[in-house]
Amino acid sequence: xxxxxxxxxxxxxxxxxxxxxxxxxxxxxxxxxxxxxxxxxxxxxxxxxxxxxxxxxxxxxxxxxxxxxxxxxxxxxxxxxxxxxxxxxxxxxxxxxxxxxxxxxxxxxxxxxxxxxxxxxxxxxxxxxxxxxxxxxxxxxxxxxxxxxxxxxxxxxxxxxxxxxxxxxxxxxxxxxxxxxxxxxxxxxxxxxxxxxxxxxxxxxxxxxxxxxxxxxxxxxxxxxxxxxxxxxxxxxxxxxxxxxxxxxxxxxxxxxxxxxxxxxxxxxxxxxxxxxxxxxxxxxxxxxxxxxxxxxxxxxxxxxxxxxxxxxxxxxxxxxxxxxxxxxxxxxxxxxxxxxxxxxxxxxxxxxxxxxxxxxxxxxxxxxxxxxxxxxxxxxxxxxxxxxxxxxxxxxxxxxxxxxxxxxxxxxxxxxxxxxxxxxxxx
Ligand SMILES: Nc1nc2c(ncn2[C@@H]2O[C@H](COP(=O)(O)OP(=O)(O)OP(=O)(O)O)[C@@H](O)[C@H]2O)c(=O)[nH]1
Ligand SMILES: [Mg+2]
Numbered sequence: 177x178x179x180x181x182x183x184x185x186x187x188x189x190x191x192x193x194x195x196x197x198x199x200x201x202x203x204x205x206x207x208x209x210x211x212x213x214x215x216x217x218x219x220x221x222x223x224x225x226x227x228x229x230x231x232x233x234x235x236x237x238x239x240x241x242x243x244x245x246x247x248x249x250x251x252x253x254x255x256x257x258x259x260x261x262x263x264x265x266x267x268x269x270x271x272x273x274x275x276x277x278x279x280x281x282x283x284x285x286x287x288x289x290x291x292x293x294x295x296x297x298x299x300x301x302x303x304x305x306x307x308x309x310x311x312x313x314x315x316x317x318x319x320x321x322x323x324x325x326x327x328x329x330x331x332x333x334x335x336x337x338x339x340x341x342x343x344x345x346x347x348x349x350x351x352x353x354x355x356x357x358x359x360x361x362x363x364x365x366x367x368x369x370x371x372x373x374x375x376x377x378x379x380x381x382x383x384x385x386x387x388x389x390x391x392x393x394x395x396x397x398x399x400x401x402x403x404x405x406x407x408x409x410x411x412x413x414x415x416x417x418x419x420x421x422x423x424x425x426x427x428x429x430x431x432x433x434x435x436x437x438x439x440x441x442x443x444x445x446x447x448x449x450x451x452x453x454x455x456x457x458x459x460x461x462x463x464x465x466x467x468x469x470x471x472x473x474x475x476x477x478x479x480x481x482x483x484x485x486x487x488x489x490x491x492x493x494x495x496x497x498x499x500x501x502x503x504x505x506x507x508x509x510x511x512x513x514x515x516x517x518x519x520x521x522x523x524x525x526x527x528x529x530x531x532x533x534x535x536x537x538x539x540x541x542x543x544x545x546x547x548x549x550x551x552x553x554x555x556x557x558x559x560x561x562x563x564x565x566x567x568x569x570x571x572x573x574x575x576x577x578x579x580x581x582x583x584x585x586x587x588x589x590x591x592x593x594x595x596x597x598x599x600x601x602x603x604x
Contacts, residue, residue: 177423177424177426177427177429177448177466178426178427178428178429178466178467179427180216180217180427180428181213181214181217181427181428181429181430181467182429182466182467182468182469183469184212184213184216184217185210185213185254185467185468185469186468186469187209188206188209188210188213189247189250189251189254189468190247191206191209192206192246192247192249192250193246193247195246196244196246197242197243197244197246198235198240198241198242198243198246198249198250199241199242200236200241202246203232203235203236203250206235206250207228207231207232210227210228210231210254211224211228214227214228214433216428217428217429217430217433218399218400218428218430218431219400219429219430219433219434220400220403220430220433220434220437220438222434222437222438223261223433223434223437223438226261226437227254227257227258227261230253230257230260231250231253231254231257234253234256234257235249235250235253240253243480245479245480248476248479248480249480251468251470251476252473252476252477252480254468255464255465255468255470255473255476258433258464258467258468259460259461259464261433261436261437262432262433262436262437262443262460262463262464263436263437263442263443263460264442264460265457265458265459265460266417266442266443266444266458267444267457268389268417268444269388269389269416270388271388274352274356274357274358274359275307275349275352275353275357275358275359275360276358276359276360276388276389277349277359277360277362277385277386277387277388277389278295278359278360278361278362278387278388278389278391279361279362279364279381279382279385279387279389279390279391280292280295280361280362280363280364280391280392280393280419281364281367281378281382281390281391281392281393281409281413281415282364282366282367282392282393282394282405282409283366283367283368283394283405284366284367284368285366285395286366286393286394286395286421287393287395287419287421287422287447288363288364288366288393289318289321289322289325289363290325290421290447290450290452291393291419291421291445291447291455292308292322292325292361292362292363293308293322293325293326293328293329293331293452294445294447294452294453294454294455295361295445295455296308296325296326296329296331296359296361297329297452297453297455298445298455299358299359300329300330300331304358304359305332305355305356305357305358305359306331306332306357306358306359306360306361307331307332307333307334307348307351307352307355307357307359307360307361308322308325308326308331308332308333308334308361308363309333309334309335309344309345309348309360309361309362309363310322310323310335310363311341311344311345311362311363311364311365311381312363312364312365312366313341313344313365314365315365318363318365319335322363323335325452328452329452331361332355332357334347334348334351341380341381341384342384345362345381345384345385348360348362362381362385362387364378364381365377370408372412375408375409375412375413376412378412378413379412379413379414382413382414388416389416389417389444390413390414390415390416390417391415391416391417391418391419391444391445392405392406392409392410392415392417392418392419392441393418393419393421394406394418394419394420394421394431394435395420395421395422395431396420396421396422396423396426396429396431396432396446397422397425397426397431398431399428399430399431400430400431400434401431402420402431402434402435403431403434403435403438403439406418406435406438406439406441407438407439410439410441415441416441417441417442417443417444418435418436418439418441418442418443418444419443419444419445419446419447420432420435420443420445420446420447420458421446421447422447423446423447423448424447424448424449424454429467432446432463433467442458443458444457444458445457445458446458446463461473496585496586497550497551497552497553498542498545498549498550498551498553498582499547499550499551501542501582501585502539502542502543502550505535505538505539505542506539508535509535534577537568537570537574537578538578538581540568540569540570541564541565541568541570541574541575541578542578543568544563544564544567544568545564549564553579553582556575556579561575561576
């Protein structure tokens with residue numbers, strides 16, 4: 177499933193991995209490569225445009241640019257973008273008054289009859305009873321095929337010869353009511369979407385049944401052709417969902433990436449093989465992982481986030497001065513006071529004068545410093561101390577105490593073991 181698309185995307189992502197920090201020119205080059213791969217995968221141009229635009233916008237964000245993990249960063253962005261394009265999961269609707277009626281439409285050979293069998297299997301596994309009804313009456317083979325599939329999945333089957341379609345539908349509903357069957361699954365003849373007369377027949381069937389779900393069965397092997405088919409069926413008949421079949425043979429992925437975004441019709445199930453059990457609920461997260469070729473997105477995100485945290489901390493460490501110190505004091509106050517966080521700093525020397533009552537005093541002293549003094553506290557000599565003490569209504573002794581405490585903090589920060597404690601405590 178999606179081998180070519182996945183391989184193409186992975187090659188570009190690997191190339192990101194061989195770079196150093198993520199740069200603008202790497203991003204531009206990568207976007208061009210992604211474009212070629214998506215077009216080769218037969219993805220609709222609107223979707224290609226949207227994917228590239230989101231990836232570019234995200235990759236160029238300040239917080240993501242210069243990432244030290246370019247491959248992981250772009251993989252995460254691509255994953256989130258494709259997830260957005262695939263849309264939210266959409267489950268089968270159930271009628272509040274049974275039976276729930278589901279009718280399957282689609283062009284010839286798309287997998288309607290097989291999908292009826294698969295759906296019956298899916299529903300029976302969830303404890304429901306099903307009744308399969310053939311409406312492809314012109315082709316005796318179609319009726320036999322559904323009868324055989326129904327036997328395999330042990331679903332009920334209803335058909336009576338020489339009944340017109342509307343009578344057959346009416347009687348099927350009666351049978352289901354009488355036998356308290358929870359789901360009726362209707363198989364319809366394969367119709368070419370460009371033939372209006374044929375499409376009208378299907379529309380009449382839908383109006384006759386008034387189903388809870390009108391699902392289009394469409395082969396993903398048709399690539400963008402599937403989008404055109406879905407648009408026509410939506411316009412001429414009305415659809416509530418899509419079953420995308422033959423994903424097992426689809427190395428490109430163009431259909432699955434395009435159909436939901438372009439038509440706005442939700443994908444409900446995917447067919448992944450010829451066997452009756454080869455049906456999966458549409459799960460965008462799992463499909464995106466398969467497209468992008470990653471097993472564990474959560475781990476990847478964790479890795480990027482923890483590196484970001486580390487970088488944030490590194491920058492703060494470099495910038496540790498009275499400006500950031502004041503910010504820290506203020507955030508400590510917001511956290512509920514100094515005493516509540518000092519517990520995280522067992523290595524703080526006993527003589528460090530970090531008294532809760534002194535906080536106000538510390539703030540006043542820092543606020544009386546010039547910007548230069550706050551950034552380069554080493555320049556604070558005797559004269560400056562005098563001026564600061566006066567300006568803050570404190571004593572030179574108080575200023576000295578603060579400068580001493582500031583040095584203690586700075587030393588603690590350059591001690592690797594304490595770094596972790598401070599970070600865990602959220603002080604810095
Ligand atoms: N590999 C694969 N084959 C599938 C899948 N779904 C259906 N098929 C095959 O596609 C072929 C056509 O399937 P049908 O269920 O007969 O298609 P249909 O839409 O009912 O066809 P008509 O009734 O002729 O319009 C069969 O050979 C199925 O086995 C799938 O998900 N994967
Ligand atoms: Mg059929």
